[in-house]
Every structure is written in C-alpha cells, then in structure tokens.
Amino acid sequence: SAVISQKPSRDICQRGTSLTIQCQVDSQVTMMFWYRQQPGQSLTLIATANQGSEATYESGFVIDKFPISRPNLTFSTLTVSNMSPEDSSIYLCSAEGQGNTEAFFGQGTRLTVV
Amino acid sequence: SQQGEEDPQALSIQEGENATMNCSYKTSINNLQWYRQNSGRGLVHLILIRSNEREKHSGRLRVTLDTSKKSSSLLITASRAADTASYFCATANGGGRRALTFGSGTRLQVQP
Numbered sequence: 001s002a003v004i005s006q007k008p009s010r011d012i013c014q015r016g017t018s019l020t021i022q023c024q025v026d027s028q029v030t031m032m033f034w035y036r037q038q039p040g041q042s043l044t045l046i047a048t049a050n051q052g053s054e055a056t057y058e059s060g061f062v063i064d065k066f067p068i069s070r071p072n073l074t075f076s077t078l079t080v081s082n083m084s085p086e087d088s089s090i091y092l093c094s095a096e097g098q099g100n101t102e103a104f105f106g107q108g109t110r111l112t113v114v
Numbered sequence: 115s116q117q118g119e120e121d122p123q124a125l126s127i128q129e130g131e132n133a134t135m136n137c138s139y140k141t142s143i144n145n146l147q148w149y150r151q152n153s154g155r156g157l158v159h160l161i162l163i164r165s166n167e168r169e170k171h172s173g174r175l176r177v178t179l180d181t182s183k184k185s186s187s188l189l190i191t192a193s194r195a196a197d198t199a200s201y202f203c204a205t206a207n208g209g210g211r212r213a214l215t216f217g218s219g220t221r222l223q224v225q226p
Contacts, residue, residue, distance in 0.1 A: 006156075103206075108155055
C-alpha cells in the first residue's frame with residue numbers, strides 16, 4: 001500500500017490569489033489524480049497527472065485555472081489559480097494502486113476563498 | 115461526470131442496527147470500491163470487490179456486486195456511533211480511463 005502526504009490540510013485565501021497543493025507519495029506510482037469535492041457533493045476528477053507529460057484534464061477543467069506538475073514518480077502539485085469563492089472545495093490527490101487494487105488518497109486540502 | 119448513483123442519499127439509524135447502502139453504475143468495470151469520509155476529510159478505503167466476485171466480507175462490512183444489474187450494496191452490521199460518515203462507491207473502469215468514478219454518496223448518521 002502507498003501513503004500520500006498532502007499539504008496544506010486547509011487554507012483560507014483571498015480571491016484573485018493562487019494556492020499550490022502538494023502531494024508526496026511514499027513509493028513510485030505511475031499515475032496520480034486530482035479530484036475536487038464541492039461542499040456536500042461527491043468527488044469529481046479534475047485531471048490525471050503522468051510523469052514527464054502534460055496532465056490530461058476532464059471536461060470543465062482547464063490548465064490555465066488548474067496547472068499541474070508531475071516532476072517525478074512520487075510527487076505532484078495542483079495550483080488553483082486566480083481563485084474565486086466558487087473554488088471553495090476540498091481538493092484531493094490520489095495514486096493508482098498496482099494492478100487491480102485499491103487507490104490511495106491524500107487527506108485532502110480544504111480551501112476557502114473569501 | 116458522476117457515473118453512479120447511491121441510495122439512500124441520507125440514512126439515520128440507531129446504534130446496533132444494520133445499515134445498507136446501494137450503488138448503481140453505468141459502464142463495465144474492473145472493480146468497485148467503497149470509501150468512507152469523515153467530516154469532509156480524506157477518504158478511507160473500506161473494501162474492494164472485483165468484477166468476477168459476487169460477495170466480499172471484511173469485519174462488519176459485507177459488499178455484494180451484481181454486474182448484470184450494474185449495482186453493488188454495502189452492509190454495515192451492528193453499527194456504532196463511530197460509523198457516522200459519508201460513504202462513497204467508486205468504480206475502476208479500466209481501459210483508457212484509469213481514474214475512479216465516484217457515486218453520489220450516502221450520509222450515514224448512527225444515533226447512540
């Protein structure tokens with residue numbers, strides 16, 4: 001199993017600013033994923049982050065708003081840019097399990113934009 | 115986009131009772147996973163059932179999978195106040211999409 005350390009755990013940010021969320025995995029993983037969970041809702045995939053290539057974004061999410069880095073097989077960052085109150089959500093990173101096994105999640109970042 | 119729906123959306127029971135949550139999905143899957151989330155924090159993995167399995171147990175948890183109906187259920191027996199949380203099913207579809215697709219979730223409240 002893998003352990004993912006995600007930080008910050010929470011932040012309160014001013015609108016118009018940007019926040020970078022970091023996820024560190026304790027083992028090498030091929031694919032990492034970033035999800036958003038809006039208040040009272042389920043998780044929605046933002047993008048898939050592969051090492052050495054650009055992230056693949058889901059419909060409704062764009063690179064300019066949510067730039068992602070994946071410099072190696074154990075680390076990824078998600079930036080929420082030019083934030084507005086509508087960006088207030090929990091953001092979670094995840095790593096794919098090996099073979100047909102469970103996925104692993106960070107503890108989430110609770111973002112409030114004021 | 116959300117693939118699955120869960121019902122009920124909310125469930126309130128007394129401690130000691132059983133809680134059953136259902137999940138439906140739309141496409142073929144490699145596996146289906148159940149997660150718990152306490153107070154909007156990270157997800158805790160509960161159990162994974164593969165597409166060729168029909169039932170799986172883990173402690174007080176029992177999961178069933180019916181691929182013909184594209185549905186799954188999670189049963190928590192002898193519930194405790196500490197089981198109060200949101201529960202999500204998530205499917206791994208394999209193929210080109212490697213990320214999980216989450217159901218809408220069930221909020222479980224266990225009254226002491």
